[in-house]
Structure formats: structure tokens, C-alpha cells
Amino acid sequence: MSNKQVIYSEVENNGIGYYGLLGFFGLFLLGGIVAFFTMEHHGHYISGMNNQIVWGLPHIFAIFLIVAASGALNVGSIGTVFGKKIYQPLGRLSGLIAIALLVGGLAILVLDLGRSDHVIEMAKGHLNFKSIFAWNMILYSGFLALVGLYLWAMMSRSKIAKKLYKPIGVSAFTWRLILTTGTGSIFGFLVARQAFDAAILAPEFIVLSFSLGLAIFIIVLMAAYKWTQREVGDTVLNRLRYLLAVFILGVLLLEVTRHLTNLYATEHHGVEGFILGGGNFYSNLFWIGYILVGTLLPVGLIFCRFLKNNRTALMAAAVLTALGGFALLYVIVIGGQAYPLVLFPNSEVSSSYFDGVVNSYSPSMWELLLGLFGVALFLAMVTVAVKVLRFMPASLADSVVDPHAK
Amino acid sequence: MNNTNNIDAYRRKFLMGVAGTATAITIAPGLLLRQAGAKAPGDEISNKNRWGMLIDIDRLPNGGQTVVDACQQEHGWGHEEESNDKQKAQWVRTVHVKEKLTGHEFDLPVMCQHCETAPCADVCPTGASFRRKDGVVLVNKHICIGCRYCMMACPYKARSLVHEALFDQKPHSPRGKGTVESCTMCVHRIDKGQLPACVEASNGAIIFGDLNDENSEISQALKAKGGKQIRADLGLNTGVRYQGI
Numbered sequence: 001m002s003n004k005q006v007i008y009s010e011v012e013n014n015g016i017g018y019y020g021l022l023g024f025f026g027l028f029l030l031g032g033i034v035a036f037f038t039m040e041h042h043g044h045y046i047s048g049m050n051n052q053i054v055w056g057l058p059h060i061f062a063i064f065l066i067v068a069a070s071g072a073l074n075v076g077s078i079g080t081v082f083g084k085k086i087y088q089p090l091g092r093l094s095g096l097i098a099i100a101l102l103v104g105g106l107a108i109l110v111l112d113l114g115r116s117d118h119v120i121e122m123a124k125g126h127l128n129f130k131s132i133f134a135w136n137m138i139l140y141s142g143f144l145a146l147v148g149l150y151l152w153a154m155m156s157r158s159k160i161a162k163k164l165y166k167p168i169g170v171s172a173f174t175w176r177l178i179l180t181t182g183t184g185s186i187f188g189f190l191v192a193r194q195a196f197d198a199a200i201l202a203p204e205f206i207v208l209s210f211s212l213g214l215a216i217f218i219i220v221l222m223a224a225y226k227w228t229q230r231e232v233g234d235t236v237l238n239r240l241r242y243l244l245a246v247f248i249l250g251v252l253l254l255e256v257t258r259h260l261t262n263l264y265a266t267e268h269h270g271v272e273g274f275i276l277g278g279g280n281f282y283s284n285l286f287w288i289g290y291i292l293v294g295t296l297l298p299v300g301l302i303f304c305r306f307l308k309n310n311r312t313a314l315m316a317a318a319v320l321t322a323l324g325g326f327a328l329l330y331v332i333v334i335g336g337q338a339y340p341l342v343l344f345p346n347s348e349v350s351s352s353y354f355d356g357v358v359n360s361y362s363p364s365m366w367e368l369l370l371g372l373f374g375v376a377l378f379l380a381m382v383t384v385a386v387k388v389l390r391f392m393p394a395s396l397a398d399s400v401v402d403p404h405a406k
Numbered sequence: 407m408n409n410t411n412n413i414d415a416y417r418r419k420f421l422m423g424v425a426g427t428a429t430a431i432t433i434a435p436g437l438l439l440r441q442a443g444a445k446a447p448g449d450e451i452s453n454k455n456r457w458g459m460l461i462d463i464d465r466l467p468n469g470g471q472t473v474v475d476a477c478q479q480e481h482g483w484g485h486e487e488e489s490n491d492k493q494k495a496q497w498v499r500t501v502h503v504k505e506k507l508t509g510h511e512f513d514l515p516v517m518c519q520h521c522e523t524a525p526c527a528d529v530c531p532t533g534a535s536f537r538r539k540d541g542v543v544l545v546n547k548h549i550c551i552g553c554r555y556c557m558m559a560c561p562y563k564a565r566s567l568v569h570e571a572l573f574d575q576k577p578h579s580p581r582g583k584g585t586v587e588s589c590t591m592c593v594h595r596i597d598k599g600q601l602p603a604c605v606e607a608s609n610g611a612i613i614f615g616d617l618n619d620e621n622s623e624i625s626q627a628l629k630a631k632g633g634k635q636i637r638a639d640l641g642l643n644t645g646v647r648y649q650g651i
Contacts (some may be wrong), residue, residue: 043569130527133529190529192525
């Protein structure tokens with residue numbers, strides 16, 4: 001349970017700033033709804049996706065938000081499951097952000113479907129339990145329910161809530177690990193695609209969720225506390241700062257391992273050369289977007305001696321980590337589809353169905369609007385929730401979160 | 407009291423209506439299918455048969471383009487007006503292959519290979535992609551949500567999403583905007599004892615038949631000369647085999 005001296009309170013901003021922010025998110029929500037109905041009416045031909053690149057920009061936004069969702073819960077889990085007291089005041093916000101991120105991500109996925117109206121068939125029992133997608137539907141619903149319970153256990157004053165706080169926290173943490181394994185397995189199970197067929201994608205997605213979830217948590221925490229004129233001390237921020245660096249490096253380790261192990265197998269040389277070899281959009285995005293901007297730069301910002309306790313540097317590191325993760329997902333998911341499917345190894349193939357050629361993809365405005373809809377939905381949910389319920393500690397000053405800190 | 411009686415009467419009427427509709431829904435498909443001359447599912451479609459095709463690429467007319475045209479005419483795909491070339495459906499295409507080391511070249515038609523362990527059916531969240539007992543892999547358009555996971559999973563790129571609304575479809579080959587489709591092995595024909603359209607147009611280069619029947623022409627031909635699978639390394643035990651590749 002949270003530290004006794006921590007007081008939580010609703011956000012009391014009523015001014016133009018608060019409603020302006022909501023209105024700003026509302027614009028993107030409206031844009032997403034227009035995009036959905038336009039695509040629903042015309043069909044997917046108005047998108048940049050096609051029969052070669054079947055998953056596009058909306059899927060990158062969706063996977064990003066879903067992966068970040070389970071990671072955002074980590075902050076709470078570290079407090080509950082591992083008993084680190086300094087993280088406990090952050091538990092409520094962590095749970096809220098996790099739920100909102102997941103809802104945002106799922107909304108994009110559902111709105112992008114060719115036949116969203118057929119989703120009801122799943123509720124009627126049309127579920128194929130051999131499909132990791134079907135499992136994910138259950139994992140996502142369960143995650144929302146468990147984190148909801150977890151929030152209740154943190155926020156309720158009842159004795160039963162206090163008693164259940166730890167077991168529910170442990171369950172939510174376990175569930176989130178399984179959930180991200182499921183998300184990573186979506187790609188790991190694609191045996192025919194040279195870019196995806198790797199079991200390491202499941203643990204890699206787990207560690208990616210750690211870094212993306214924490215990055216988003218830091219961004220929301222710092223922005224929310226600044227805009228509501230609440231205090232956050234260096235103790236909390238520095239804990240999160242160095243944890244972020246560990247997670248960023250964890251992702252790098254698994255990503256490097258994935259490529260190195262792929263390079264052992266001759267059948268993967270083609271796709272590895274395509275992604276790592278340079279000279280195309282995806283390899284540039286990998287080296288500049290993920291490695292340089294999304295990994296080396298944030299780690300540099302975190303460990304630079306001259307930027308110790310520098311909040312702008314931390315915010316920049318978190319934003320860059322998120323952008324880098326987005327780039328990595330783009331390279332994995334879209335780059336993996338752009339590389340031609342191998343029908344006949346060691347042969348050149350061509351056809352009217354674009355066999356043997358690197359597939360191009362330019363996302364349309366509609367896809368971007370759908371993606372931003374998910375982000376706006378997540379941010380709007382958090383913005384409304386912190387005003388309605390007591391998610392945010394009134395202060396996260398050093399004296400509050402860690403009175404014994406020197 | 408009167409009101410209560412009325413409500414009871416409404417309830418009874420409603421329940422009878424529901425029961426009637428349910429009965430009609432249960433019986434109608436059987437009746438309609440029989441009227442259309444198809445075999446009712448579970449009735450005559452059984453795992454005793456495994457339908458397959460053996461394609462001799464050296465005997466294919468016009469490098470296989472003739473069978474592609476026949477399929478297109480039979481099912482009406484590829485005429486989507488709004489979709490660009492990368493978005494248009496292609497249930498079957500001819501692939502030109504040139505082996506880098508030897509320079510050996512050949513053309514072959516590639517379509518759904520009707521795998522025994524179909525990756526598309528494995529990954530489909532709703533079960534819309536499924537394998538019939540007789541080995542034909544199909545999509546149930548009524549429960550396909552258009553997630554395209556099957557397209558990601560297919561090793562043969564044999565599937566297409568319909569990217570736009572369609573009009574004037576062939577009654578025997580229903581298609582739908584936002585759903586995924588692929589070669590049906592012309593189930594509407596084989597269920598009536600006819601040959602698939604591509605087989606008819608192949609001038610004898612494609613043998614269609616029952617792989618489970620060791621006396622069938624296809625089994626005899628496979629036994630005599632063998633037949634290769636594309637990406638045999640995946641172990642999918644495809645229903646479509648090739649000679650000459």
C-alpha cells in the first residue's frame with residue numbers, strides 16, 4: 001500500500017488550459033472517427049495498405065500503445081510486487097496510464113479492421129484458440145479487468161482492498177508478462193516470413209514494453225505535474241531516469257541478439273542485409289531512428305555528467321525512447337513485409353503480384369488519423385480520469401516519497 | 407391485470423417468434439444448399455477425400471496464364487475499379503522463376519496450396535479461415551473480421567483483401583469488401599462433381615482428384631513421377647503439387 005503520508009487529490013484545473021487540452025485531444029478523436037467512417041464507407045483502397053503491405057501505420061500505433069500499456073504498469077508493479085516503497089505513490093497513475101494506453105491501442109486495431117462489425121461474432125463464440133490473436137483478445141480483456149481491480153485495491157479504504165492489494169498486484173504483473181509475450185508471439189509465429197519467424201520476439205517485446213511504458217509514464221508524469229503546479233522531487237525522477245536507461249539497453253541487447261542469431265541462418269541473410277545493410281528507408285530508420293535517436297542519444301542524455309538532475313534532459317530522453325521504439329516497430333513490422341516473401345530460395349522471381357520486389361508503402365492521411373485517434377484517446381482518458389478521481393499524489397517531493405533520503 | 411395478460415401474450419408471441427426464426431435459420435441452409443445442388447456440410451463432405459491438384463508446368467498452355475484467366479473469369483476477381491494494382495485481388499498468378507546459379511527458368515501458377523496444416527487457419531482469430539474435411543481451405547466471409555493476420559501467415563502470398571465495395575458478383579463465388587479471399591479450389595464445382603475452372607482450361611496439364619484414393623489419376627501420377635511442393639521445408643503437406651519445377 002502507498003506510503004501513509006502521501007495524499008492523493010484530483011486535478012483542480014478548470015481554466016482554459018485544461019479544457020483547451022481536452023479540446024485539442026477532441027480534434028484528433030474527431031479526425032479518427034471521420035477516418036474510420038470514410039474507410040468503412042469506401043473500403044481500404046483509400047489507405048496506403050495493400051495486399052503486399054497488409055499491416056501499416058495504424059498497426060504500428062496500435063502495437064506501440066498496447067506494448068507500452070503493459071510496460072506502464074511496471075511502475076506500479078515495482079512498488080507492489082517487489083515492495084519498493086518509493087514507487088508506491090506512483091501506482092495509481094501507473095494503472096490508469098496502462099488501461100488508457102491499452103484502450104487507445106485496441107481502438108485503433110478495431111477501427112482498422114476490414115469488417116469491424118464482424119467482431120461481434122467473436123463474442124458469439126467464434127474464437128479459434130489455436131490463434132494467438134484470439135488468446136490476445138482474452139489477455140487484453142483480462143488485463144483491463146485485473147488492472148481495474150488493482151486500482152480499486154490501491155484506492156479503496158476497505159479492509160478487503162488492503163488485504164487483496166498484494167495478490168491482485170502480483171496477478172496483474174504476471175498477467176502483463178503473459179500479455180506482452182502474446183503480442184510478441186503474433187510475429188514470432190509467422191513461420192513463413194523471414195523477418196518475423198523468431199521466438200526471441202516474445203521476450204524482446206516484453207523488454208520493449210518496459211522501456212516504452214516507462215518512457216510514456218515519465219512524459220505523462222512530468223507534463224501532468226508541471227501543468228498542475230505539483231512538485232516532483234529528484235529522488236523519484238532519478239529512479240525513473242536510470243531505470244529507463246536499463247530498459248533501453250535491455251531492448252538493445254535483445255535486438256542485437258536477434259540479428260546476430262538470424263545471421264547464423266543463411267535463409268535470413270537476405271532480410272538481414274535488407275534491414276541492416278543500408279541504402280533503403282528501413283535500414284536508415286533502423287540505424288538513425290532506433291539505434292542513434294532512440295537508443296544512444298537517450299542513454300547519453302541519462303548518463304551525461306553535466307545533465308545530472310536535468311529535467312529537460314530526462315524529458316528529452318523519454319521522448320526519444322518513445323520515438324525510437326516507434327521506429328523499431330516500424331522496421332520490424334513494415335520492413336518485414338516490404339522484404340519479398342521467399343518462394344524459391346536462391347532464385348529470382350517475378351510476377352504480376354509483385355513477387356520478388358521490395359514492396360513500397362506510403363501511409364495515407366486516414367491511417368495517420370486513425371493512429372493519432374488512439375494516442376488522443378489514451379491522453380484524453382488520462383486527462384479526464386485525473387480530474388475525476390484521485391490518481392495523482394498532491395506532491396512527489398523528496399520529503400514526501402522518501403523522508404529518509406539524504 | 408389486463409396489462410399483465412397483455413404482457414404475457416406479447417412474451418408468448420415473442421418467444422414463439424424467436425423459436426420459429428431459430429428453426430428457420432437451422433433448416434433453411436440445408437434446404438437452400440440442396441436447392442443449389444451443393445452438398446450439405448457434414449453430409450457428403452468427409453475426410454475420406456482429400457482433394458488436390460498436380461500441375462505439370464511444362465504442359466501448361468501459355469505459361470500458365472490461360473489457367474489464371476480461367477480462374478479470373480470464373481470468380482470475377484481482379485476487376486476492382488478503385489483499387490490500385492497492389493490492392494487488386496489475385497487468387498492465382500504466374501510466377502517467373504530464374505535460378506541464380508544455373509540460369510534455369512520456368513513459369514508456374516501459384517495460388518492457395520490448400521495446406522494440410524494451414525498457417526492461415528491456425529492464426530485466424532475467429533475461425534473464418536478454415537480447412538474443410540476434404541482438404542479445401544476456405545474463408546467464411548460471414549465471420550471474417552478483415553484483420554489480415556492470415557495474409558501475414560500465408561507462405562505463398564495467396565490471399566487478397568477486398569479493398570472496395572463490389573457489385574455484380576458471381577452468385578457461386580460471393581466476395582465481400584473488407585474480407586479476405588483466395589482460391590476455393592472451385593468448391594461450387596467440385597461439390598457437383600465437376601472440375602475446377604483452371605483444371606478445365608489447362609488442356610490436361612493439371613490433374614484434379616482425390617489424394618486419399620490410391621487408384622485416382624492424381625495419386626497414380628504422383629506415385630509414378632512424384633510432385634514437388636513449394637516451400638516443402640515448412641512441412642505443410644500441400645494439396646497442390648508441381649511437376650517440372
